[in-house]
Amino acid sequence: MGAACLLGLAGCTSPGGTNADEPTLTVRISNQTDAPAPVTVRVTDPDGDPLGEVAEETVPANVSTAIERTGSTGTRYSIAVTGERWATGALWTPDSCRDYTVVTTLDERDGTPSVTLESSCDDA
Secondary structure (H helix, E strand, C coil): CHHHHHHCECCEECCCCCCCCCCEEEEEEEECCCCCEEEEEEEECCCCCEEEEEEEEEECCCEEEEEEEECCCCCCEEEEEECCCCEEEEEECCCCCCEEEEEEEEEEECCEEEEEEEEEEECC
16 A cells, blocks of 8 residues: 555655654554455545545555555544445544544454454644
């Protein structure tokens, strides 16, 4: 998913390449299954207008990957991460949470997807 920036998530950078002066959204997908997982990440503003989308990127089996978006300010943004049989989502307001990380973890139990969502805010 390192090509995510090239695929259209405006303002995104490679991990470790963020500008410390700008708010940062990090979307991490941890695929703990034994199969590759296609995922779509979509970030929209309150009107539903897309700020960026990474569509149908494949996260290899047992791999964790991340995309980052910098430079968002002000309003609340919606983050949607979807796969073939699952979906997660979160909201981010850069004015109240400068650096926001959303982690979607994929697992499978008895052939059924198990998906967890964790988030954290770092206002340092």
